[in-house]
Amino acid sequence: MTLKEKIFLIAVVLVVVLTAALIPTDPKSRERLTQPSPVNWDAVQDDLAQTLALSWQGIISYASGKPDSWIERNLEERFNLELNPIFMDGNAYAKRRPLMLCGGDIPDVMWSGDPLQVRANLRNGFIMEIPYEVILEHCPTYVKWLNTYGKEAWLYAQYKGKNYGLPTVCAGANRPRISCWRMDWLRNVGIDKVPETVDEMHEALYRFRHNDPDGNGIQDTYGWSPVIHHWSLAFVEVFAAYGVLAFDLMERDGKVIWGGLLPETKEALRELRKWYAEDLLNPDFPLDTQGRQNEIAFVNGKVGYIHPVDHLFYYDETDPTSLLSKTLAFCPSAELVPGPPLRDKDGVRRGRTWGGAAHILQFGRQLEQHPEKVIRILDMMEAIACDEALYMEARHGKRGLHWDYNPETYVRADGKKIKEGVISLPPYDESDRRRQNMAELLDGACMFYFASALDQVYDEKYMAAADREWNARNKRMEWGMMNVLGKSDVVTSSGRYLGDLVNYQMTVFIEMVVGDRDIDTFDDFVSEWRRRGGDVIIDEANQMFEEMQGIYEMVGVGE
Amino acid sequence: MTDATRNPVFDKYRRHLGLISMVVPVLAFFLIFHYVPMVGLVIAFKDYVMSDGVFGSAWAGLDNFARLFGSEDFPRAVGNTLTISILRLSVGFFFPVILALMLNEVRQMGYKRSIQTLTYLPHFFSWVILGGIFLMIFGGAGPVNAAVKLFGGKPITFLTNDAWFITILIATGIWQGAGWGAIIYLASLSGISPSLYEAATIDGANRWQQTLHITLPCLVPTMITLFILSLGGILTAGFDQIYNMYNFQVYDVADIVDTYVLRRMMALDLGLATAAGMFKGVVGLVLVVGANFFAKKISKGEQGVW
Incomplete structure (x- = not known):
C-alpha cells in the first residue's frame, strides 16, 4: 500500500465516522409509533x-x-x-x-x-x-x-x-406458591408437624443436615437446595415470612418502594447466612442457574424440602411424572406433605403470588x-x-374424546387409580399426546383462550372436592402478597435498568448468603442499587401508582 | 469482439476460465453470507424500528455508541472479554504447539494415533454437555472437592470464586481445544524436509537440538499466521463455554461482549446489539491488520498473512 493509498483509506474512515456523528437525531421518529x-x-x-x-x-x-x-x-x-x-x-x-x-x-x-x-x-x-x-x-x-x-x-x-x-x-x-416437605424425614428427626415459622423451618433443616434423617449413618443430606434461576423464586418463602418481596415493588405508607432495600430483607439475609454457615443449604445451589438441581436433589433424597410445589397433582402416585412418583422411585419410604406459607412475626401466613x-x-x-x-x-x-x-x-377439548368428568375415585380393571374430577381419556392421558393437541388439564395456560368468568363455575362444577379442599387448606388467597403494580416492568425505564438491577441484586444476595460479602455492607448495596438506575425505577413506580387510579377509572373499576 | 480478444487482461481471464469458474462458488458464498449482510451495520447508526426496516428507520448518528459506552455493563463486558481472551492467547496458544511437538516425537504409530484421537475428541463435544460435566466435577459436592476434603483441606469454590472460575475456564478451554489445534501444526511438521534433520544428525545434533533449531523455526510461520488470525477474535472470548458455565457470583468477571449482545437482542434492542457487534468487528480488524504489519516489519517482509 502506498502512502497515498493509506491517506485515502484513513480519509474514507474519517469521513464515514464524522458523517455518522453529524447526522441529526430525529427525536420525533418514535412518536408516530404511539400516534x-x-x-x-x-x-x-x-x-x-x-x-x-x-x-x-x-x-x-x-x-x-x-x-x-x-x-x-x-x-x-x-x-x-x-x-x-x-x-x-x-x-x-x-x-x-x-x-x-x-x-x-x-x-x-x-x-x-x-x-x-x-x-x-x-x-x-x-x-x-x-x-x-x-x-x-x-x-x-x-x-x-x-x-x-x-x-x-x-x-x-x-x-x-x-x-x-x-x-x-x-x-x-x-393463590400463593407453596412448598413440600419430606414428612418421613421430619418424623425421623423427632419433629411431628410441618414447620410453620422461620425458626421451626431452621430447626427442621438443621436436623435434616445433622441428625441423619435417612438413617444411612452418613452425613450426606442437606436441608434445602434453594432456587436462584428466577428472581421470583429466590429465597422467596423466607423473605415473605419477614414481610417482604425482595424482588418486587411494595407499598409502604402510601409510597412505592423496592422490597429488596428494606431492613427486613437484610434481616432475612442474615438468617439465611446463618443457615448456609451451618451447612444446611446445598453448597452448589449458586451454580444452579438453570433451576434443575432443586428437584433433582429432592427426588434423590439429598434434601428434604422443596419450593415451589403448588398443585395436588405433584402428589399423584398414579402419574409416573409426578414429584411423588419420582421421589418414591429413589426413596421408597418417602412421604410428601405440603408446606403452606410460613407465618410472619405476627403469626400470619405470607406467601408471594403473581396476582x-x-x-x-x-x-x-x-x-x-x-x-x-x-x-x-x-x-x-x-x-x-x-x-x-x-x-x-x-380448555380441555371434546368431552368423551379428550376428557370426561369422573364423579368418584375408583381403581380401574388394570389397577390404575382413576381420580375424581376432570380426567383425560386414552390416548390423551399421555402427557405428550395431550400437549400436542392442546387438551391440557392445567389451568391458565391455554393456546387459544384465556381464563374467564367461567373459571369460577369450573372450580365449583368440575374441580374434584379433594383439589378444592387442598387449595383451601394450603394456599388461601388471603395469604398472598403481590407486587403493588402487578409486575415491576410496567414502569417506563424498566427495559433500561431493571434486568441489570435484578442480576446485580441476585449476585449480592447470593454472596451475602454464602459469606463472600459481609451483610453489614447492606447499606452500600442499597446506595449502589439506587445509583445504578434504581432511583429512576422507584420514582417512576410512584408516579404510576398515582396514575393507576386514573387507569382503573377509565376501565370502570375506580374504587 | 476482435478488440476484446486482443485485450491482454481479458485474454488471461479467458485462458483460466476453468480455474475462475471453480472459485466463483466460494466468492459467491462470501459475497452473499459475509459481505451483503454487512449492509446491516447501518443499524448501528440508526434508531432502528423493526417494522420500518433498516432503510426506513431514522438516523441516530452515534447515539447507539454513546449509549453503549455510557452504560454500566458494556465497558465491563469489553474488559472481561479482553482479560479472558488475552489469557487464552498467552497461556493457551502454546499448548497445541507443545502437543504437536510431543506427538511428532512418538515413533509407535498406533500409540500416536490413539493419543491424537483422544486429544482432539473433546473438540466435538458441545459445551452444553461439557459445561454440565465440569459444573459437577468442580462443584462443592464433586469429586475434586471430595479429594480435597479427603486430604483434610477446606472445599474450594472453584466455580464461584472469580479467580478460580477464570482459571477453570481457561484450563478447560485448553483441554477442549489443544488437540484440535495441534492438527495444523502436525501438518506443517510433516512438511519439513527430512534432509534438514539428516544434515543436523551428521553435524552431531541431538533430538533436543534438532527440535530447537529445526522444528521450531520451521513452525514459526504457521504460528504467526494462527496468532494473527486469533487476534481477530480477541473480542470473542468463547460464548458457548461461558454461557454454559457462568453463574451470578462470577458475573462481574464472566459477562462478555457476546452475552451482552445476546441480552440486547432478546430485548429487541437491535440498534445497541449491532453497535456492540460492530465495535467488536472493528477492533478485530484493527488488531489483525496491525499484527500483520508488525509481523512483516519484524521479519523484514518474510512473515505475515498477506
Whole structure:
C-alpha cells in the first residue's frame, strides 16, 4: 500500500465516522409509533359469513403443539376463522422470535408474558392500539371478570395512557406458591408437624443436615437446595415470612418502594447466612442457574424440602411424572406433605403470588388494515367467557374424546387409580399426546383462550372436592402478597435498568448468603442499587401508582 | 469482439476460465453470507424500528455508541472479554504447539494415533454437555472437592470464586481445544524436509537440538499466521463455554461482549446489539491488520498473512 493509498483509506474512515456523528437525531421518529390508531372503530363491520385468516403466536407452553388440533378446528368452525398457530417454547420465544420479527414476519395475534415485551413490541412498531372502549364494548363479561380478579393487568398493556393489548387473567395465580416437605424425614428427626415459622423451618433443616434423617449413618443430606434461576423464586418463602418481596415493588405508607432495600430483607439475609454457615443449604445451589438441581436433589433424597410445589397433582402416585412418583422411585419410604406459607412475626401466613393479572395478547399492526379480525377475536373471547360448553371445549377439548368428568375415585380393571374430577381419556392421558393437541388439564395456560368468568363455575362444577379442599387448606388467597403494580416492568425505564438491577441484586444476595460479602455492607448495596438506575425505577413506580387510579377509572373499576 | 480478444487482461481471464469458474462458488458464498449482510451495520447508526426496516428507520448518528459506552455493563463486558481472551492467547496458544511437538516425537504409530484421537475428541463435544460435566466435577459436592476434603483441606469454590472460575475456564478451554489445534501444526511438521534433520544428525545434533533449531523455526510461520488470525477474535472470548458455565457470583468477571449482545437482542434492542457487534468487528480488524504489519516489519517482509 502506498502512502497515498493509506491517506485515502484513513480519509474514507474519517469521513464515514464524522458523517455518522453529524447526522441529526430525529427525536420525533418514535412518536408516530404511539400516534392514535388510524382505525375508526365505530365504522368497523365484522361479517361472520366472511372467513378470516389469522396467524397466532400463543403462550409458550405448547412447543410440541400440532396445527389442526380438534380445539383449533372447533374454534375455526364456530367463528369462521382460519388459524395458523405458531408454537414456541421459552427459548424459541427469547431467541427465535426476534429473528422472525426482524424478518417482517409479525403474527396477527401475539402473546407476551411481561409488560416489558409489550413495550419492546410497541417500540418496534409491531403492535396496534386497541382502545379500552372497544374491548369493553365487545367483551363486557370478560372485562368484568378481569376487573374482579386481576385489574392490574390493565397496566401491563398501557403506554402513555393508551392501551395496546387484551390483558388476560388467571384467578388461580392469586393463590400463593407453596412448598413440600419430606414428612418421613421430619418424623425421623423427632419433629411431628410441618414447620410453620422461620425458626421451626431452621430447626427442621438443621436436623435434616445433622441428625441423619435417612438413617444411612452418613452425613450426606442437606436441608434445602434453594432456587436462584428466577428472581421470583429466590429465597422467596423466607423473605415473605419477614414481610417482604425482595424482588418486587411494595407499598409502604402510601409510597412505592423496592422490597429488596428494606431492613427486613437484610434481616432475612442474615438468617439465611446463618443457615448456609451451618451447612444446611446445598453448597452448589449458586451454580444452579438453570433451576434443575432443586428437584433433582429432592427426588434423590439429598434434601428434604422443596419450593415451589403448588398443585395436588405433584402428589399423584398414579402419574409416573409426578414429584411423588419420582421421589418414591429413589426413596421408597418417602412421604410428601405440603408446606403452606410460613407465618410472619405476627403469626400470619405470607406467601408471594403473581396476582390474577396474567399476560397480554396483542394484535399485529398489520391488522390496522383489517380491524374486523380484532373484533372477531374479541367476540370469540367474550363467547368463551359466557358459554360453558364452548369454554370447556377451548380448555380441555371434546368431552368423551379428550376428557370426561369422573364423579368418584375408583381403581380401574388394570389397577390404575382413576381420580375424581376432570380426567383425560386414552390416548390423551399421555402427557405428550395431550400437549400436542392442546387438551391440557392445567389451568391458565391455554393456546387459544384465556381464563374467564367461567373459571369460577369450573372450580365449583368440575374441580374434584379433594383439589378444592387442598387449595383451601394450603394456599388461601388471603395469604398472598403481590407486587403493588402487578409486575415491576410496567414502569417506563424498566427495559433500561431493571434486568441489570435484578442480576446485580441476585449476585449480592447470593454472596451475602454464602459469606463472600459481609451483610453489614447492606447499606452500600442499597446506595449502589439506587445509583445504578434504581432511583429512576422507584420514582417512576410512584408516579404510576398515582396514575393507576386514573387507569382503573377509565376501565370502570375506580374504587 | 476482435478488440476484446486482443485485450491482454481479458485474454488471461479467458485462458483460466476453468480455474475462475471453480472459485466463483466460494466468492459467491462470501459475497452473499459475509459481505451483503454487512449492509446491516447501518443499524448501528440508526434508531432502528423493526417494522420500518433498516432503510426506513431514522438516523441516530452515534447515539447507539454513546449509549453503549455510557452504560454500566458494556465497558465491563469489553474488559472481561479482553482479560479472558488475552489469557487464552498467552497461556493457551502454546499448548497445541507443545502437543504437536510431543506427538511428532512418538515413533509407535498406533500409540500416536490413539493419543491424537483422544486429544482432539473433546473438540466435538458441545459445551452444553461439557459445561454440565465440569459444573459437577468442580462443584462443592464433586469429586475434586471430595479429594480435597479427603486430604483434610477446606472445599474450594472453584466455580464461584472469580479467580478460580477464570482459571477453570481457561484450563478447560485448553483441554477442549489443544488437540484440535495441534492438527495444523502436525501438518506443517510433516512438511519439513527430512534432509534438514539428516544434515543436523551428521553435524552431531541431538533430538533436543534438532527440535530447537529445526522444528521450531520451521513452525514459526504457521504460528504467526494462527496468532494473527486469533487476534481477530480477541473480542470473542468463547460464548458457548461461558454461557454454559457462568453463574451470578462470577458475573462481574464472566459477562462478555457476546452475552451482552445476546441480552440486547432478546430485548429487541437491535440498534445497541449491532453497535456492540460492530465495535467488536472493528477492533478485530484493527488488531489483525496491525499484527500483520508488525509481523512483516519484524521479519523484514518474510512473515505475515498477506
